[in-house]
Amino acid sequence: MRAWTLDNFGLENLNLREVDVPSPAPHEVLVKVSAVSLNYRDKALVDGIYAPEKMPKGLIPGADSAGTVAAVGRDVTKVAVGDRVTSHFYSTWQDGPWLPEYADFQLGGPLDGGLAEYQLLSEDSVVPTPPDMTDVEAATLPIAGLTPWFAMREYRNLKAGDSVLIQGTGGVSIFAIQLASAMGARIIVTSSSDEKLLRARELGATDTINYRTSPDWAGAVLELTDGAGVDVVLDVVGGDGLRNSVRAAKGNGLVAVIGFLDGQTTTLDLMDVIWHQTQIQGIAVGHRRSFNDLVRFLDKHAIHPVIDSVFPFEEAPRAYEKLAQGAFGKIVIEVA
Numbered sequence: 001m002r003a004w005t006l007d008n009f010g011l012e013n014l015n016l017r018e019v020d021v022p023s024p025a026p027h028e029v030l031v032k033v034s035a036v037s038l039n040y041r042d043k044a045l046v047d048g049i050y051a052p053e054k055m056p057k058g059l060i061p062g063a064d065s066a067g068t069v070a071a072v073g074r075d076v077t078k079v080a081v082g083d084r085v086t087s088h089f090y091s092t093w094q095d096g097p098w099l100p101e102y103a104d105f106q107l108g109g110p111l112d113g114g115l116a117e118y119q120l121l122s123e124d125s126v127v128p129t130p131p132d133m134t135d136v137e138a139a140t141l142p143i144a145g146l147t148p149w150f151a152m153r154e155y156r157n158l159k160a161g162d163s164v165l166i167q168g169t170g171g172v173s174i175f176a177i178q179l180a181s182a183m184g185a186r187i188i189v190t191s192s193s194d195e196k197l198l199r200a201r202e203l204g205a206t207d208t209i210n211y212r213t214s215p216d217w218a219g220a221v222l223e224l225t226d227g228a229g230v231d232v233v234l235d236v237v238g239g240d241g242l243r244n245s246v247r248a249a250k251g252n253g254l255v256a257v258i259g260f261l262d263g264q265t266t267t268l269d270l271m272d273v274i275w276h277q278t279q280i281q282g283i284a285v286g287h288r289r290s291f292n293d294l295v296r297f298l299d300k301h302a303i304h305p306v307i308d309s310v311f312p313f314e315e316a317p318r319a320y321e322k323l324a325q326g327a328f329g330k331i332v333i334e335v336a
């Protein structure tokens with residue numbers, strides 16, 4: 001089969017090769033991959049800034065994939081040949097609290113990902129593809145869909161009338177807008193672009209802030225909420241901006257620490273955290289039970305992912321370059 005392999009860090013070391021089609025061991029399934037979506041982590045991994053010490057040479061990258069089961073190993077009971085499936089990123093995290101050992105079983109590094117014609121997956125690391133979604137759409141769900149869902153549903157159970165602040169218009173954030181809108185929340189979105197903010201409104205954003213022209217976006221959030229702040233902040237930017245996320249949250253509000261676009265370390269004003277009694281919650285995507293819940297929710301609300309662009313398999317490096325330039329929604333590589 002053809003597979004992209006990361007033979008060293010740097011996009012120039014992502015090579016298209018012929019490798020053997022793997023065969024499924026007990027409890028494993030062989031998936032004919034149709035589509036792979038890219039996340040910021042996939043690019044950070046190629047650049048060598050995402051846990052580089054854990055990445056094997058010759059890794060097949062691509063955390064998120066969707067396709068059809070082509071063969072099953074012995075004792076597989078949960079899926080059958082012909083089923084449409086979507087990969088589950090933390091492949092061994094099924095439910096319950098996070099355990100450190102899950103970290104070594106991330107698809108697309110350290111475990112092989114989906115950027116190949118076939119992918120081996122455990123029967124426990126797939127979920128059924130939502131029936132009304134194409135594989136291109138479904139491939140966007142495992143990280144970008146599950147992460148904001150996990151934060152808003154598992155840690156706060158966001159409901160109608162609650163408010164949420166969403167930063168930017170990348171993959172995670174666009175899903176967050178769609179999900180929060182279906183939950184009936186008030187949605188404040190920040191972006192560097194007025195044009196993207198207009199599109200965010202079409203997806204359900206109720207208030208928008210351009211963080212370039214209004215650098216004190218936390219102040220703007222407080223103004224919009226009569227000084228109260230929001231129930232939930234989805235912080236995908238990280239860095240020192242985290243202190244402003246705390247400012248923008250209500251008393252007892254939840255600040256979900258998701259991303260690190262602006263840096264992996266921060267300085268906080270602890271008095272803000274203490275006085276606001278802020279709940280600062282790290283998020284690492286989510287478990288498979290929650291992913292199944294998400295699939296049902298998407299189906300019920302007929303939500304379809306927002307796809308920025310689709311690249312052919314042979315042009316995978318161009319998809320990574322496009323991600324670096326910024327996208328509205330998701331970038332997908334079509335494999336088959």
Ligand SMILES: NC(=O)c1ccc[n+]([C@@H]2O[C@H](COP(=O)([O-])OP(=O)(O)OC[C@H]3O[C@@H](n4cnc5c(N)ncnc54)[C@H](OP(=O)(O)O)[C@@H]3O)[C@@H](O)[C@H]2O)c1
Nearest residue numbers: 040147168169170171172191192258259260261283284285
């Ligand atoms: N912890 C987890 O489980 C988890 C899961 C998924 C992603 N993440 C992390 O979350 C972050 C976003 O991931 P992604 O895949 O959604 O990335 P992405 O698709 O590349 O989106 C990035 C977007 O963030 C916005 N942005 C950048 N700098 C900003 C700033 N200073 N203030 C506000 N918005 C800013 C930009 O939106 P505009 O163009 O609109 O300005 C940009 O388009 C990454 O750090 C990623 O690693 C973490």
